[in-house]
Amino acid sequence: GDSVTQMEGPVTLSEEAFLTINCTYTATGYPSLFWYVQYPGEGLQLLLKATKADDKGSNKGFEATYRKETTSFHLEKGSVQVSDSAVYFCALITGNQFYFGTGTSLTVIP
Amino acid sequence: GAVVSQHPSRVICKSGTSVKIECRSLDFQATTMFWYRQFPKKSLMLMATSNEGSKATYEQGVEKDKFLINHASLTLSTLTVTSAHPEDSSFYICSARAAGRNTEAFFGQGTRLTVV
Numbered sequence: 001g002d003s004v005t006q007m008e009g010p011v012t013l014s015e016e017a018f019l020t021i022n023c024t025y026t027a028t029g030y031p032s033l034f035w036y037v038q039y040p041g042e043g044l045q046l047l048l049k050a051t052k053a054d055d056k057g058s059n060k061g062f063e064a065t066y067r068k069e070t071t072s073f074h075l076e077k078g079s080v081q082v083s084d085s086a087v088y089f090c091a092l093i094t095g096n097q098f099y100f101g102t103g104t105s106l107t108v109i110p
Numbered sequence: 111g112a113v114v115s116q117h118p119s120r121v122i123c124k125s126g127t128s129v130k131i132e133c134r135s136l137d138f139q140a141t142t143m144f145w146y147r148q149f150p151k152k153s154l155m156l157m158a159t160s161n162e163g164s165k166a167t168y169e170q171g172v173e174k175d176k177f178l179i180n181h182a183s184l185t186l187s188t189l190t191v192t193s194a195h196p197e198d199s200s201f202y203i204c205s206a207r208a209a210g211r212n213t214e215a216f217f218g219q220g221t222r223l224t225v226v
Contacts, residue, residue, distance in 0.1 A: 034214055043116065043203050044154075044217040089154070091215075098144065098207070098215055102153040 002027045006090045006101025013080055013108050021075040021104045023064075023090035031094040033057075033066050033073040038087045038103070047075075047088070080108045112138045114206050116218025123194055123225055131189045131221045133204030139184040140206035144215065145177075148201045160187055194225040 007022040025031065032051045036044040048057030053068035062077045073090060085108050090101040113136040123129050133143060142161050146154040158174075160166035160181035168174045176198075178190040187206070191198055201222050205215040 032214070036217070041220075041222075043114075043220040044205070046214055046216065049214055093214065098205075100154055100156075105151070 002029075002031070002092060002094055002097060002099055004090050004092050004099050004101040007104055008102070010105040010107060013106070015082055015108055015110050016079045017108075019075070019077040019080045019084075019106070021088055021090075021106070023073045023075065023101055025071050025073065025090075025092050025099075027071075027092060027094050029094040031092045033064070034091040034093065035062070035064055035073070035075050036089040036091060038089065040086070044089060080106070082108045082110055084108050112136075112206075112208075112216045114140075114204065114216045114218045116204050116221055118221060119219055120222045121224070123223070125195055125225055126193055128190055128192045129194055129223060131191075131202055131204070131223075133187045133189070133206065133218050135185045135206045135208075135216070138206075138208045140187070141184065141209040142207045143181055143187040144205045144207075145179060145187075145189050146203045146205070148203060148220075154203065157189075191223065194223070196225045199223055199225045 003026045005024050034049045035047040037047045038044045048059040050057040050066035056065045064073050064075045087103045087105045089103045092099045115134045117132045145157045157172045158166040158168045166179040181187040203220045204218040207215045
C-alpha cells in the first residue's frame with residue numbers, strides 16, 4: 001500500500017547550518033506531496049507542497065522537489081535558524097487517502 | 111491558507127466525565143475530517159476519518175464507543191471522549207480537507223486533554 005518513510009531524528013544543528021530531512025514514498029497513483037511543521041504545543045502547519053513530478057515547493061527558505069524517479073521529496077534549507085526548531089512531517093495524499101511520515105524533530109542551537 | 115479552528119486548546123477533567131472537542135473549518139467546506147492523537151515525542155496516530163453526514167471510520171484499536179465522532183455539517187466535527195480516564199490524557203489534533211483530488215489537509219491547533 002501507499003506509505004511515507006521519513007528520516008528518523010532527532011536532528012540537532014548549529015544556527016546557519018544546512019538542513020536535509022529525507023522523505024521517500026510509495027504510491028500506486030499520482031500523489032501530491034507535502035511537508036508540515038509542528039511547533040511545540042501547537043497543531044500542524046502546511047510548510048510547502050508539490051502536486052506533480054519535478055515540482056518544487058518552497059516557503060520560508062525551505063525547499064523540496066518532487067522526484068518521481070527516486071520517489072523522494074527531501075526537505076532542505078540552506079541556513080537554519082533557532083526559530084526553525086520544530087517537528088517536520090512528510091505527507092502524501094492520493095485521492096482521499098492521507099499518509100504521514102513519523103516526524104523528524106529538529107533542534108537548532110545558537 | 112485555509113483556517114481550521116479547534117476548541118478548547120486545553121482542558122482538564124475529572125476521571126469518569128466526558129469531554130467534547132470541536133473542530134471547525136472557518137473558510138471552506140470540509141467534506142472529510144480526521145482526528146489524530148499524539149503522544150509525547152511521537153508521531154500522529156490517526157484515530158478516525160469522518161465524512162460529512164456519514165458515520166466515522168475508526169482505525170483498528172480505537173474504541174468507537176469511547177471516542178464518539180460526529181460530523182454533522184460541512185464545517186463542524188466533534189470528538190467526545192466518554193468516561194475519560196487518565197490514560198486518555200493526550201494531545202488531540204483534528205484536520206480537515208475540502209472535496210477534490212489530492213487537496214491538502216489543514217490542521218487545528220490541537221487540544222491538550224488532561225484527565226485527573
